[in-house]
Amino acid sequence: MEILDVLEKYPEEWVESFLKKVTGERIEEILKKEDLSLEDYLSLLSPAAKNYLEEMAVRAHKKNLQHFGKTILLYTPLYISNYCVNECVYCGYNKHSDIPRKKLSLEEIDREAKIISDKGIQHILLLSGESPVDTSIEYLEEVVEVLKKYFQSIAIEIYPLKEEGYRRLVQKGVDGVTLYQEVYDRGIYQKLHPKGPKRNYDFRIKALERAIKGGVASVNLGALLGLSDFRKEAFYTGVHSKYLLDTYPSVATSVSFPRMQPYLGGYEDIDPVHDQDFVQILLAYKIFMPMTGITLSTREEPALRENLIPLGITKMSAGVSTAVGGHSSDKENTEQFEISDNRSIEEVKESILKKGYQPILQDWVPL
Amino acid sequence: MKNKDQLQLGDHFFNSRLLVGTGKYENHDIMKKSIEASGTEMVTMALRRVDLKNPKENVLNFIPENMTLLPNTSGARNAEEAIRIAKIARAAGCGNFIKIEVISDQKYLLPDNYETIKATKALASEGFHVLPYMSPDLMAAKEMEKAGAKAVMPLGSPIGSNRGIENKGLIKILINEIKVPIIVDAGIGKPSHAAEAMELGAKAVLVNTAIAASKDPIEMARAFDYAVKAGRLAYLSKFGEVKARGDASSPLTGFLRKEQ
Numbered sequence: 001m002e003i004l005d006v007l008e009k010y011p012e013e014w015v016e017s018f019l020k021k022v023t024g025e026r027i028e029e030i031l032k033k034e035d036l037s038l039e040d041y042l043s044l045l046s047p048a049a050k051n052y053l054e055e056m057a058v059r060a061h062k063k064n065l066q067h068f069g070k071t072i073l074l075y076t077p078l079y080i081s082n083y084c085v086n087e088c089v090y091c092g093y094n095k096h097s098d099i100p101r102k103k104l105s106l107e108e109i110d111r112e113a114k115i116i117s118d119k120g121i122q123h124i125l126l127l128s129g130e131s132p133v134d135t136s137i138e139y140l141e142e143v144v145e146v147l148k149k150y151f152q153s154i155a156i157e158i159y160p161l162k163e164e165g166y167r168r169l170v171q172k173g174v175d176g177v178t179l180y181q182e183v184y185d186r187g188i189y190q191k192l193h194p195k196g197p198k199r200n201y202d203f204r205i206k207a208l209e210r211a212i213k214g215g216v217a218s219v220n221l222g223a224l225l226g227l228s229d230f231r232k233e234a235f236y237t238g239v240h241s242k243y244l245l246d247t248y249p250s251v252a253t254s255v256s257f258p259r260m261q262p263y264l265g266g267y268e269d270i271d272p273v274h275d276q277d278f279v280q281i282l283l284a285y286k287i288f289m290p291m292t293g294i295t296l297s298t299r300e301e302p303a304l305r306e307n308l309i310p311l312g313i314t315k316m317s318a319g320v321s322t323a324v325g326g327h328s329s330d331k332e333n334t335e336q337f338e339i340s341d342n343r344s345i346e347e348v349k350e351s352i353l354k355k356g357y358q359p360i361l362q363d364w365v366p367l
Numbered sequence: 368m369k370n371k372d373q374l375q376l377g378d379h380f381f382n383s384r385l386l387v388g389t390g391k392y393e394n395h396d397i398m399k400k401s402i403e404a405s406g407t408e409m410v411t412m413a414l415r416r417v418d419l420k421n422p423k424e425n426v427l428n429f430i431p432e433n434m435t436l437l438p439n440t441s442g443a444r445n446a447e448e449a450i451r452i453a454k455i456a457r458a459a460g461c462g463n464f465i466k467i468e469v470i471s472d473q474k475y476l477l478p479d480n481y482e483t484i485k486a487t488k489a490l491a492s493e494g495f496h497v498l499p500y501m502s503p504d505l506m507a508a509k510e511m512e513k514a515g516a517k518a519v520m521p522l523g524s525p526i527g528s529n530r531g532i533e534n535k536g537l538i539k540i541l542i543n544e545i546k547v548p549i550i551v552d553a554g555i556g557k558p559s560h561a562a563e564a565m566e567l568g569a570k571a572v573l574v575n576t577a578i579a580a581s582k583d584p585i586e587m588a589r590a591f592d593y594a595v596k597a598g599r600l601a602y603l604s605k606f607g608e609v610k611a612r613g614d615a616s617s618p619l620t621g622f623l624r625k626e627q
Binding site: 066158246249 | 390391392393394395412414415417419421423424442444448451452455470471472473474476491495509527528579580622
């Protein structure tokens, strides 16, 4: 069964009416269970489960400790180009955005990579806008060649490729792919992506499977929370990640629950996800899929990031600039979104240690 | 030279029958103290975590000096990857021991015996002292032994599960039939589980999560040291027969004796 068929088994209306029917009693039963079903996960995302956050936290903490121990893997994102042909209405890199466009040369990438690597980072996440002309596979192959000199693990967060594209990048040294569906609700997806290749919902949702067939060892998925009802979006993220783990058990699957951040002069129609909701989602997911990782970005505030560590986070970004060339240049440059945690890598490491967790800088050997 | 009751792996001898891991600790300092408290002489670590570029982060720099290193191939999904990781470990100065861990199932983290046998063959023939981690299966264990493994390491229950020796019957069969040492690896959640494995006749146990993820890893490491020693002593002392019930005072066949 393909992912689209699996998602179709859980139509919006069914999810909505299910969420309303969940009782406190059911939550208590679920919290005693060892293995959770998708329906159990959905129950933990319900408004009724809000009253059980502490119980859920205890459970999520224990399960995470068992699977990942007291460790947090650190990585740094590297923005290499903000050229984009898409028109995502919520994004600062939107084709119509009047921002200075920049694509890093290989020399500039070398410089940025060296600065990040000198701080001890071994896991890098390469990001770019979607522009097959400006950021072609050939260019990306060259970029990966440069990064290989500095990092043990190279992941990409770029536009969806065909299987062959992924295979070529894997051969150069890419081992992981992050790709957010942005929003699983098809109607809202079409509205928010009016034009450009990204309008193709199906091509995007199947991308991670093409990446797996192309040879990547890990995939990270998620929905941009705030674009649609967050409970449903978090549920579909769980459906998707369970499908990937069931279908491709040798691949390490992880998720992110990025919350929509405003960008300059940008999209206002955000359905806010409050801290309490955000925590509920993280806990529900961790109890449901304790063997998979959860990545937390610098979109979140330092204090919240620290408090979330024992609740099931396994991977965090640090030392982040979302501006292209932002690591080596002081020049004001337009960021894709505003980050909330501006601390240095050293500061993030310190705070993780203080919380009783070990920051891990390397968890991969390139083979 | 072998003396008293030592664990023998190839031509290496160890006084402690407890092997410990390095993962999941809250920091390197507690890890180091826990290793010391455990009385172990052999420490396993994932090569993928060995950060050769940053001495401050390199786990090797926090393992007490007199330890025998047992790098493991965690992260390998097939024999070929395990073989490559093993070679990187040797080139990085981790010695000749290698624990083969091939896992192609991220859900239950169960080892792939078939790929593990292939990797065992290849690495043993290149002079590695191979310790394969496996699902307790007699035929697979025999293949690994034949391929040159210096010990066979069946799991008690899935990694990190703390569920104890769920495969007791199968592990007992390996203990009876395999000539190289059986080391129970994975699933040991408390000292009593470790003692149980040793009483069963395992030659050693490997423990990580139960120590590292406990509230006080240093004290827990000490507790495991005692448990392994107690279990070993009990095994050597031979148990009395376990009886389902007391002896009947008037045996049903007593009349036969009277007739004699």
